[in-house]
Each structure stands twice: as structure tokens, then as C-alpha cells.
Amino acid sequence: MWAACQTNVRFEAAAPMAGPYDLTGVTLDNLLKPTAQPATYAARLYLIAFIGYSASRLFGIDLKDYFTPSFASYIPVVFEQELTDLARIKKLAAKGVQVGAIGSVKKALSGRFRRVVKDRDLSDPLMALLDKEDLWDSVVTCRTLFVCLYPDELVPWGNTYRTVSNLWRVGLQKEYVNYLVIRDKLNHVTAAAPSIALARRYFLGKGN
Numbered sequence: 001m002w003a004a005c006q007t008n009v010r011f012e013a014a015a016p017m018a019g020p021y022d023l024t025g026v027t028l029d030n031l032l033k034p035t036a037q038p039a040t041y042a043a044r045l046y047l048i049a050f051i052g053y054s055a056s057r058l059f060g061i062d063l064k065d066y067f068t069p070s071f072a073s074y075i076p077v078v079f080e081q082e083l084t085d086l087a088r089i090k091k092l093a094a095k096g097v098q099v100g101a102i103g104s105v106k107k108a109l110s111g112r113f114r115r116v117v118k119d120r121d122l123s124d125p126l127m128a129l130l131d132k133e134d135l136w137d138s139v140v141t142c143r144t145l146f147v148c149l150y151p152d153e154l155v156p157w158g159n160t161y162r163t164v165s166n167l168w169r170v171g172l173q174k175e176y177v178n179y180l181v182i183r184d185k186l187n188h189v190t191a192a193a194p195s196i197a198l199a200r201r202y203f204l205g206k207g208n
Helices: 023-032 038-059 069-079 085-098 111-119 125-133 158-169 192-203
Strands: 143-150 177-183
Touching (some): 023 125, 023 158, 038 069, 038 085, 069 085, 111 125, 143 158, 143 192, 158 177, 177 192
Parallel strands (some): 143 177
């Protein structure tokens, strides 16, 4: 944001919240792992379908290289309708069950793409795009507190840990860059408000 806006505003502190900083590693592994939670499965299927659809529209990748033929042809049908996100999630989840992807999105993916993910093959167009968007090795320019939730079925805390560990490795001190893990019966959505409150307390020096 700082780089994009031409302004004299000076950022003194930042509190990124549970971001998918490591797209090609932690995030992708999490999207593909099995889950017994129907809502988590549906959300993951939606996210990976959206990634594929966006890459198809913006960069011309062929969805059939990444998904089974039936699921690949259904993705644009869903995203090109005037639907709410919830309606899209339900439609994609139903299609996922139809193609046998129950409890895991893997069976909605092509065998080729499963091998690409396993090998971390960055010569693949979609993996290369995700790698370009990885942020775990970014540079911070102000005092930063990374806030995450454990457990978080959508954006696992490993994203935050890898990012902060890298920043420490390159020499930044914990007083400048640190992280806070919320351990509570919350989810990726309901943890947002407590995250803001905790970040505020941290920067005001009222506790970690």
C-alpha cells in the first residue's frame, strides 16, 4: 500500500492479519489437505477454483491443465453468473461432491497439477504466478506485528511463522517485528475484531 500511494503519509506501525504470505508452500498445502469439516472443504474448493479462474481470465492458463475436465468446465459457469460468494461456494461444493472430491479438493484437480504441487515445479505457469505473489520474504518498513489464529483452517498460522522467522533471520529484532497467535474458539472471520483489539493493546504497550 505504501509503495502504491503517492502520499506523504508515514506509516509508524502495521498489523497484518492472517495473510496467505506463503502461497506456494504453506497455503497451497493447506488447501489440499483433507478435512472433516464440510464448511472448510467448501471454502477451500472455492478458493482454489477462484485462483484458477482468475489466472485463466488474466493470464490465459487452461483450466483443464489444473482441474478435472468436468470441474474445469464448470468453474467459469459459476464465476460468470451474477451470484453471491455463498451461492458460488455452494455450487462448487456440490460439483466437487459430484466429481468425487469429498473431504479434500484433490480429486477435483488434474493428476498433472497434483504432481506440479508435489514437486513445487515453478516452471508451471500457475505455480510461477503464485510464486511471484509470495510475500513471506518481503521487507517491512515500519514496526510490525503479525497477528494470526490457531487453528485457522483457511489461512494456517504457518504463513505468519515462516514470514516472521525469515525477518528475524535477516536481522530484524523482535522489538521491531513480532507475531501474536490467538488461540481461541474463533474462525478466520470471527477472529478479526479481537485481532484489532490485541494489536492496539500491543502498540500502546499494554501487553503482548
